[in-house]
Amino acid sequence: MGTLWHNGTFFTMRDENESVSAVYVEDGFIRGLGDQEELENRFSGLIEKRHNLQGAFVYPGFVDSHLHIIGHGEKLIRLDLSEVNSAEEMKRKLEEKYRSSNDNDWIFGEGWNENNFSDRKIFHKQELDEISLNKPMFLTRICRHAALVNSKALELARITKETDDPKGGVIVRDNNGEPTGYLLDTAADLVKDVIPNVSEEYVERALQVAVNDLFRVGLVGGHTEDLYYYGGFKKTFDQFFKVIDGREVKFRAHLLVHHEAIWEMEKEGYDKGEVTPFIELGAVKIFADGALGGRTAYLSNPYTDDPSTSGVAIHSEESMKEIVMKARKKNRPVAIHTIGDGALDMALTVLEQCPLEEGRDRLIHVQVVNESLIERMKKLPLILDLQPRFVASDFPWVMERLGEDRIKKSFAWKTLIDSGLHCAGGSDAPIEPVDPLLGIHAAVTRKRVGESHEGYGAEQKLTPFEAVQLFTSGSAYAIERERERGYIAEGFVADFTILDRNLFSIKADEILLTNLVMTVVDNTIMYMN
Incomplete structure (x- = not known):
C-alpha cells in the first residue's frame, strides 16, 4: 500500500523547467510521477493515504x-556569540554567563567574530581574567580554527612562555613572548585536551x-x-x-x-x-x-x-x-x-x-x-x-x-x-x-x-x-x-x-x-x- 502526494508542484531537478503535480510513494520510494488522475488510475487500489499539498512547491529533500551536527547543537545550548556586534556586547554576555554558571563550570562561548566589531578587537587573556579569574574560559571563534582562553585555562593546559608552538598551530604571544590567550588551530587543542569529557x-x-x-x-x-x-x-x-x-x-x-x-x-x-x-x-x-x-x-x-x-x-x-x-x-x-x-x-x-x-x-x-x-x-x-x-x-x-x-x-x-x-x-x-x-x-x-x-x-x-x-x-x-x-x-x-x-x-x-x-x-x- 502507498501514499499519493498531490496538488503541488514537484520539481524533479532533472531539468530547470521539469515538474509534475503528483507523486505516488511505496515503502519510502517514489514509484510514479504525473498528475493526480493519472496516478489514481495507475495505482488504483494501492493508495492508502493522500496528502493534498494545497499548491505548495516540492523539492528533493535539501x-x-x-x-x-553536534557542534550546531552545542551552539544552540551554549552561549552563542555569533550575532554579537561589538566587544562591549561580548563582554556583557560573558559576564552574564559567569554569574549564572556553577563554581566548577568551564565557561564556553561559540562563534565570536572580531570582523563584526567596529574596532575588530580580539580580547586579551587579562581582559578575560577580569571577567573570570577562577573559572577556565574557552571561546571558539566563528571559524572554529581559533579560540580565546583566560589565564586559568592556560594554567590548566600548562601553556607558558616556554611552551613551543605545536605542529600546525600558533600560540599568539605579546612582545615579551607571553601567551596572549589567543590560540590558532592545533594550539587550541592543548586546552581542549584538559577540558573534562562531556557526558553521553x-x-x-x-x-x-x-x-x-x-x-x-x-x-x-x-x-x-x-x-x-x-x-x-x-x-x-x-x-x-x-x-x-x-x-x-x-x-x-x-x-x-x-x-x-x-x-x-x-x-x-x-x-x-x-x-x-x-x-x-x-x-x-x-x-x-x-x-x-x-x-x-x-x-x-x-x-x-x-x-x-x-x-x-x-x-x-x-x-x-x-x-x-x-x-x-x-x-x-x-x-x-x-x-x-x-x-x-x-x-x-x-x-x-x-x-x-x-x-x-x-x-x-x-x-x-x-x-x-x-x-x-x-x-x-x-x-x-x-x-x-x-x-x-x-x-x-x-x-x-x-x-x-x-x-x-x-x-x-x-x-x-x-x-x-x-x-x-x-x-x-x-x-x-x-x-x-x-x-x-x-x-x-x-x-x-x-x-x-x-x-x-x-x-x-x-x-x-x-x-x-x-x-x-x-x-x-x-x-x-x-x-x-x-x-x-x-x-x-x-x-x-x-x-x-x-x-x-x-x-x-x-x-x-x-x-x-x-x-x-x-x-x-x-x-x-
Missing part, C-alpha cells in the same frame, strides 16, 4: 553537504536539539564530522543510533571520520558504508589548513594585510600523504579541508600521487583557487564541497586578506561549476547559519540581506536552479547516492523539502521570505508548520 547525555542532547533544528529549516539530511571530539568514536557514534532511530526520527546522517578516529572505528568493527538506512560512514576527514578569518588558511603567498604570514599548514605534504595512503589501503576516499590555495596545491599533489581505485574524494571549502589548480582538479575524481553563505559573512573584510588579484579567483562558485567540476552545498554550521535558504540566497545574490550593491564578485552568481542543485543532486553526488537521492524520480527516496514559494521564479530577496511547509524523510513527515 541535504547540507558539510556541517558539524550531553552529546545525545546536543544531537537531538540539532536534528530537530535541521528539520525546522527543511533539511532531510547532512554530511557531518563529529566522531573525534566528544570522547571518541564509539561514545559519539552510539548517540547517533539513539537519536536517529529510524522510527520516530528519520534523518539521513552521513558521517565523515576524522583520520585520528579511524583506528577506533576499525576496532569497533565498522567500515565505510551504510550502517542503517539513515546512518552511514563516509570519507576520512583531513584538515590541510585553517581559515581566512584568523589568517590560518594556508596561502601560496603571504597575506596582503599581514605579509609576515602565509597561514598554517596543518600537515606537511609527507604526513598528509601518509594519512591518505593508509586510507587507500582500505580503498577509502578522503575529505580534505582546503581553504587557501597553498593547502589546495598540497592536497592535489597528494591525491595525484595516491589515486583512488573507485569512488570520489572530497575537497571541502575550496575558497582560494587559480586556473592551474582548476585544471588539476578536473583530472581527478572529486566533489567540491562549497559553502555559499561564506560570501555573505566574509566580504568585504576578506578582500583585505587576499588583495585584488587573488580575490578574483576566490569564492568562485560559478567558475568551478562552469569548469565541469561537481559541487555540493553546505553551511559548515555552527560556523554559519544552518538554514539552506540562506545558502541559496547567498549563492544567487552574493551579498548580505539588505545590501543594495550588485554582489561581491557578481560574475560568480549562480542561478536559483544551480543553487538548489548544490543542496539536492550535488549533495547526493558527493556520497555516490545520485542514483537514489537528490531528484524526484521513480526509484528515488521519498525525501521532500516542501516550501510555500517557487524558488525558481521569485525575486532573489524573496527567497528569504519563503516559509517551510513540511520536511519529509522516507515518506514520513518529520516537521510541519
Whole structure:
C-alpha cells in the first residue's frame, strides 16, 4: 500500500523547467510521477493515504553537504556569540554567563567574530581574567580554527612562555613572548585536551536539539564530522543510533571520520558504508589548513594585510600523504579541508600521487583557487564541497586578506561549476547559519540581506536552479547516492523539502521570505508548520 502526494508542484531537478503535480510513494520510494488522475488510475487500489499539498512547491529533500551536527547543537545550548556586534556586547554576555554558571563550570562561548566589531578587537587573556579569574574560559571563534582562553585555562593546559608552538598551530604571544590567550588551530587543542569529557547525555542532547533544528529549516539530511571530539568514536557514534532511530526520527546522517578516529572505528568493527538506512560512514576527514578569518588558511603567498604570514599548514605534504595512503589501503576516499590555495596545491599533489581505485574524494571549502589548480582538479575524481553563505559573512573584510588579484579567483562558485567540476552545498554550521535558504540566497545574490550593491564578485552568481542543485543532486553526488537521492524520480527516496514559494521564479530577496511547509524523510513527515 502507498501514499499519493498531490496538488503541488514537484520539481524533479532533472531539468530547470521539469515538474509534475503528483507523486505516488511505496515503502519510502517514489514509484510514479504525473498528475493526480493519472496516478489514481495507475495505482488504483494501492493508495492508502493522500496528502493534498494545497499548491505548495516540492523539492528533493535539501541535504547540507558539510556541517558539524553536534557542534550546531552545542551552539544552540551554549552561549552563542555569533550575532554579537561589538566587544562591549561580548563582554556583557560573558559576564552574564559567569554569574549564572556553577563554581566548577568551564565557561564556553561559540562563534565570536572580531570582523563584526567596529574596532575588530580580539580580547586579551587579562581582559578575560577580569571577567573570570577562577573559572577556565574557552571561546571558539566563528571559524572554529581559533579560540580565546583566560589565564586559568592556560594554567590548566600548562601553556607558558616556554611552551613551543605545536605542529600546525600558533600560540599568539605579546612582545615579551607571553601567551596572549589567543590560540590558532592545533594550539587550541592543548586546552581542549584538559577540558573534562562531556557526558553521553550531553552529546545525545546536543544531537537531538540539532536534528530537530535541521528539520525546522527543511533539511532531510547532512554530511557531518563529529566522531573525534566528544570522547571518541564509539561514545559519539552510539548517540547517533539513539537519536536517529529510524522510527520516530528519520534523518539521513552521513558521517565523515576524522583520520585520528579511524583506528577506533576499525576496532569497533565498522567500515565505510551504510550502517542503517539513515546512518552511514563516509570519507576520512583531513584538515590541510585553517581559515581566512584568523589568517590560518594556508596561502601560496603571504597575506596582503599581514605579509609576515602565509597561514598554517596543518600537515606537511609527507604526513598528509601518509594519512591518505593508509586510507587507500582500505580503498577509502578522503575529505580534505582546503581553504587557501597553498593547502589546495598540497592536497592535489597528494591525491595525484595516491589515486583512488573507485569512488570520489572530497575537497571541502575550496575558497582560494587559480586556473592551474582548476585544471588539476578536473583530472581527478572529486566533489567540491562549497559553502555559499561564506560570501555573505566574509566580504568585504576578506578582500583585505587576499588583495585584488587573488580575490578574483576566490569564492568562485560559478567558475568551478562552469569548469565541469561537481559541487555540493553546505553551511559548515555552527560556523554559519544552518538554514539552506540562506545558502541559496547567498549563492544567487552574493551579498548580505539588505545590501543594495550588485554582489561581491557578481560574475560568480549562480542561478536559483544551480543553487538548489548544490543542496539536492550535488549533495547526493558527493556520497555516490545520485542514483537514489537528490531528484524526484521513480526509484528515488521519498525525501521532500516542501516550501510555500517557487524558488525558481521569485525575486532573489524573496527567497528569504519563503516559509517551510513540511520536511519529509522516507515518506514520513518529520516537521510541519
